[in-house]
Amino acid sequence: MKNKLKFLIKQSLKKKIGTKWFKAVNIILCILIVAMANIDRLITAFGGDFNKDTTVYVKDNVGVYDYLEPLFNETTKTVEDLKNYKVEKTDKSLKELKKNIKDTDNIIVEINSSDINYISSTITTYDALDTISYQLLSNVLNQTKEAFVIEKLGLTENEIIALKSNIEITKKTTNPDLNDNAKAKDIISSGLIILFIVPFFIFITLLVQMLGAEINEEKSTKSMEIIISNVPPKYHFIAKISASSLFVIIQGVLLFSYAILAMIARNLIGLLFGSGIVSSDVSKYLKDIINLLKDSGIIDLLIKGLPFIILLFIVNILAYAIIAGVLASMTTNIEDYQQLQSPIMIIMMMGYFIAIMASTFDGSIFIKIVSFIPLLSALVAPVIYLLGQTTIIELIISLIICMITVAILYIYGLKIYKVGILNYSSSDLWKKMLKSLKEK
Secondary structure (H helix, E strand, C coil): CHHHHHHHHHHHHHHHHCCHHHHHHHHHHHHHHHHHHCHHHHHHHCCCCCCCEEEEEEEECCCCHHHHHHHHHHHHHHHCCCCEEEEEECCCCHHHHHHHCCCCCCEEEEEEEECCCEEEEEEEECCCCCHHHHHHHHHHHHHHHHHHHHHHCCCCHHHHHHHHCCCCCCCCCCCCCCCHHHHHHHHHHHHHHHHHHHHHHHHHHHHHHHHHHHHHHHHHCCHHHHHHHHCCHHHHHHHHHHHHHHHHHHHHHHHHHHHHHHHHHHHHHHHHHCCCCCHHHHHHHHHHHHHHHHHHCHHHHHHHHHHHHHHHHHHHHHHHHHHHHHHHHHCCCHHHHHHHCHHHHHHHHHHHHHHHCHHHHCCCHHHHHHCCCCCCHHHHHHHHHHCCCCCHHHHHHHHHHHHHHHHHHHHHHHHHHHHHCCCCCCCCHHHHHHHHHHCC
C-alpha cells in the first residue's frame, strides 16, 4: 500500500512539474527575472546611453553662477545613479545655444534679474523636460536665489551659516528595554516583509486553486472512482496534499534560484562590460542595508529563527492544503469550489494586512495572539519576531500550535474527505459531512 502511495504522489507531482507548460513557464520566469535585474543594460544595448552627460548651459545675466555651480554639483550627486549632469557657463547667444541642443537632452538655463523675486529663470530644451531634470533644476535655482538674497541683504558669514544650517535634532528614548532592532523597523516593514509575505501569499493562492482544480477534474471525469477502487481515500488524500505542497515548495526554491542567478549574471556583466546606471549603486545600497541589519541585530535574529520560520511556512502550507483538499472533496465542480475557497482568501488577506501593519502594533497583545493562530501565523509570526516584538520561544510556540492544528485538521478532514470524494450530489452534503465527523 505504501508503494501505491508513493506512486500516487509521484504521478500527481509528475503531472504538475513534468508538463511542457511548467518547463516553459519556468524558463520564461527565469529569463524575466534575469532581464529585470539587468534592465538598464538591456536598454543600453538597444540604444539607451545612461553614461552620456546632460549638459546644462547657464547663461547668467545677474552674476549668480558662483552660487549655482557648487549647489548644482552637490545636488546632482543624489541622482547620479539615474542620470549624469554637468553644468557649464556660457556667453553664447540663445539662438546659437538652441542650435547646439537640437536632437539632444542638453538644457539651457537663462537667469535674469527680477524686481519682485530678485531673480527669474527660463529653461529651454529641445524635447519635453523630464521630471528628474526639472526637480533638480528647480531645487538648485531656488537655493541659488536664497544664497544670492542672503548675501545681498548684508548678513555676516556666521549669520548666513546659522540661517542655512539645519536644526540639530537629538533622539532619545526612555524605554530601558528598547533595543537597536528599532533602527531597522522601516527596512523590515517595507523590504523584509515583502520577502516573507508576498511569496507565501502567492504560493498559497496557487496551492488552493491547483488542488481544487485537480480533485474536481478527477471527479468530473469519473476517474476518481477508478482511483479509489484501487487506493484507499486516506492514501489518495495524503498523496494530493503531499504532491501539491511539494510543488509549491519546489516552485519557491526555483524562483529563489532564479533571483540568485539574476544577481550573479548582473555582477558578471558588470565585470565584463562595466557598470550600468545602477549596478554599483545597487551593490552599495544592499551593503548599507546589510550593515544596518547587522548593527541592529536583525541578521542574528534571522539566523537563529530561520529554521523555525521555514518549518512554520511548510506546516502552514500543509494546513492550507488539507483545508483546500477537504473543501474540494465536498464540491462537484470547480465553480462550487471557487465559492467555498473564499473564506481561505479572506483569512489570507487578514494575515497579509496585519503583517504589513505589524510595526504600528508594537507592544500590542492583539498581534501576539494573532501570531499564534494557525493559517495566520506564517504571515505574522516571522515579521513580528524580526521586529523584536516576540522572542524565538514564542516563534517556536507558534510552530507547535500549527503542527497540532495540522494533525487535528488531518484527522477530521480525512473523515469528511472519505464521504465527499465519491459524492456527486450537493443535496444533504453538509448533513453527510457532520455525520462523518461523529463517526469513530
